[in-house]
Amino acid sequence: MKVFDRLILWTILAGFIGIAVLNGYVYSRDASAPVKAYRVEVNRMMSRINEGQKPEDIVLKQGGYTYVNKLSWVGASAGPEAVEPFFAGKGAADDAEFTVKPVYRGASLSGYVRFDYTLPERSSRLYLLLNLVLLAALGTLTGGLLYIRKQILQPFHTLQELPFELSRGQVNTGMKEHRSRFFGRFVWGLDLLRQTLEGQKQTNLRLEKDRQTLVASLSHELKTPVAAIRLYASALDGGLYDNEEKRRAAARLIGQKAEQIEQLIGGIITASVSSLHNIEIVPGEFYISGLIRAVIHTHKERLTLLKTDLQIEAYADKLLLGDQDRLLEVMNNLIENAIKYGDGLSIRITFREEDYRQLIVIENSGEPLLPGELPYIFTSFWRGSNADGKPGNGLGLFICKQLLQKMGGDIYAEPLERGMRFVLVLRY
Numbered sequence: 121m122k123v124f125d126r127l128i129l130w131t132i133l134a135g136f137i138g139i140a141v142l143n144g145y146v147y148s149r150d151a152s153a154p155v156k157a158y159r160v161e162v163n164r165m166m167s168r169i170n171e172g173q174k175p176e177d178i179v180l181k182q183g184g185y186t187y188v189n190k191l192s193w194v195g196a197s198a199g200p201e202a203v204e205p206f207f208a209g210k211g212a213a214d215d216a217e218f219t220v221k222p223v224y225r226g227a228s229l230s231g232y233v234r235f236d237y238t239l240p241e242r243s244s245r246l247y248l249l250l251n252l253v254l255l256a257a258l259g260t261l262t263g264g265l266l267y268i269r270k271q272i273l274q275p276f277h278t279l280q281e282l283p284f285e286l287s288r289g290q291v292n293t294g295m296k297e298h299r300s301r302f303f304g305r306f307v308w309g310l311d312l313l314r315q316t317l318e319g320q321k322q323t324n325l326r327l328e329k330d331r332q333t334l335v336a337s338l339s340h341e342l343k344t345p346v347a348a349i350r351l352y353a354s355a356l357d358g359g360l361y362d363n364e365e366k367r368r369a370a371a372r373l374i375g376q377k378a379e380q381i382e383q384l385i386g387g388i389i390t391a392s393v394s395s396l397h398n399i400e401i402v403p404g405e406f407y408i409s410g411l412i413r414a415v416i417h418t419h420k421e422r423l424t425l426l427k428t429d430l431q432i433e434a435y436a437d438k439l440l441l442g443d444q445d446r447l448l449e450v451m452n453n454l455i456e457n458a459i460k461y462g463d464g465l466s467i468r469i470t471f472r473e474e475d476y477r478q479l480i481v482i483e484n485s486g487e488p489l490l491p492g493e494l495p496y497i498f499t500s501f502w503r504g505s506n507a508d509g510k511p512g513n514g515l516g517l518f519i520c521k522q523l524l525q526k527m528g529g530d531i532y533a534e535p536l537e538r539g540m541r542f543v544l545v546l547r548y
Contacts, residue, residue, distance in 0.1 A: 128266065143251070165191070170223070176191070193232070194232050207234075349374050402446075404442070404443060404444065406442070408480075414448050435471035461506050488539060489506065494535065527547070
């Protein structure tokens with residue numbers, strides 16, 4: 121997009137330079153034409169004078185002379201009082217130019233003849249018409265480039281990040297419908313795809329929650345009989361039955377089975393949460409400004425439609441360590457929570473430093489959580505008292521904490537008098 125903007129700028133600049141050059145060329149041609157013409161007339165008359173014709177006998181208008189309108193003569197023997205005014209142009213019209221030529225008779229100087237001439241005024245209509253045509257051509261070319269920028273490049277620029285966002289699971293952001301006849305249907309189709317992926321994501325999260333709930337329930341139910349079996353095995357092993365060999369064999373078998381059941385339960389539980397704990401982080405470096413631009417690009421239009429005031433305070437553009445895409449996922453989650461559980465009036469993002477760490481603080485207005493709920497806010501599948509009737513699965517803040525801890529940072533929450541505050545701790 122920036123390259124095309126520079127192309128438009130250079131096109132306009134080159135157009136004005138071309139117009140200036142062409143004007144200068146036409147002006148120089150127009151200026152040189154009458155100069156050559158009056159010189160031709162002077163040379164013709166000098167030829168006649170050198171052949172012996174007297175200057176006063178030359179008829180100007182009837183002789184076809186257009187530019188030279190007067191001839192003056194002074195002899196070689198004239199005194200200074202006559203020569204000086206002659207060479208100074210005395211007697212010439214105010215708008216006339218003049219040139220003086222010597223006249224020889226044989227080898228001796230006979231005198232001087234002065235030719236008074238007037239150059240025609242240049243026509244302004246020609247330049248006006250020329251410049252109007254050139255400006256119209258430049259305007260047409262610029263308009264065509266601007267049309268391409270608005271109708272083709274700008275919609276495409278808006279869409280170019282969408283495939284990467286979808287590939288990373290960023291499906292929360294809606295797309296603005298575009299009236300471009302080139303991309304309108306394409307944008308509509310991509311938004312349908314985004315909505316489908318978002319629905320599938322919610323379905324997968326719901327199924328994951330149900331699966332984990334089932335596994336946790338089964339493990340809880342299995343632990344009670346396992347404990348009873350182990351106690352029974354201990355009783356057998358303690359010699360409470362008559363046949364010692366059988367009692368001990370039964371006890372060992374029961375103990376082995378109990379251990380197998382416990383291992384199976386542990387494997388099931390580990391498998392149920394492994395997908396959440398094994399989130400991949402790509403270590404890297406990024407500037408705060410790049411992260412904030414991505415946040416604004418993702419949420420500004422939606423927050424404007426919701427009439428939610430997004431305030432981003434001034435910050436020092438530092439280089440942070442971590443995964444920008446994952447941190448953007450965390451901030452998107454927090455802003456989504458602010459929209460869902462806040463009152464929708466304002467979201468504020470501020471920045472500060474503490475103990476050689478960069479802190480990003482996200483605050484939203486609304487009803488805060490109860491103090492007794494704060495210790496559980498980052499627990500998986502836990503939902504607060506303000507979540508009644510609102511969709512969700514209780515995994516968002518859990519995932520946020522997992523991501524930040526994998527990046528060497530952390531997150532914590534604080535209740536405000538009217539709202540909530542989440543503080544992200546990052547390395548730089």
